[in-house]
Amino acid sequence: MTVFTCASTGQSITLLGEPKISGEAKVWQTNRNGYLAKIYHSQTPERVQKLAVMIAHRPKEPNSHLNHISFAWPFLSKAAEAMQFPTYFGANWDAFDECITDLTWCPAERYVIFYDHADIFAQAEPKQYQIALDILNSAKEYWQAKNITLKFLTINK
Incomplete structure (x- = not known):
């Protein structure tokens, strides 16, 4: 079992079960109802920037x-x-x-x-x-x- 701490809220997020593997990431179920965790295979500056923009401009x-x-x-x-x-x-x-x-x-x-x-x-x-x-x-x-x-x-x- 892997546990992460959310940088913005300090809450723990536990990865559950086996991940679904896609071309760019692994997608995990989490202990938080309605939330998934997507963990990328590799980190690139473009991906980091893209995620920063998505977080800054939530729908x-x-x-x-x-x-x-x-x-x-x-x-x-x-x-x-x-x-x-x-x-x-x-x-x-x-x-x-x-x-x-x-x-x-x-x-x-x-x-x-x-x-x-x-x-x-x-x-x-x-x-x-x-x-x-x-x-x-x-x-x-x-x-x-x-x-x-x-x-x-x-x-x-």
Whole structure:
């Protein structure tokens, strides 16, 4: 059993069970309900900077008025459900990027993603919508380099 101490809160976090291993990290269940721990295989200056930016610019909590913390933005949770992401999916942009360029749980010669009512997301959260598009475009290039087609179509209401 491995125990870490959170630098910002001083709380202990215990890693439980066996990790799920991905291309860039190991993802562990923790003793904190609703929390996972992602431990990267290697530390790079770019990854450190990316994590610092993610921590500094946390997403706006859409359910704060309900005294409830969302585990993911609606897009991420719906995408994970539709594409049957693994249970270790971290419900953040980094995890979405990792899963959309992995897809080992559903191997195929081509992938097609339909996103219905994309305009609602684009209007409500334009910056988040652009992040989604950037990741999908990057994934398209990633799969293209492997001679596998990934197409995504956005459909407005």
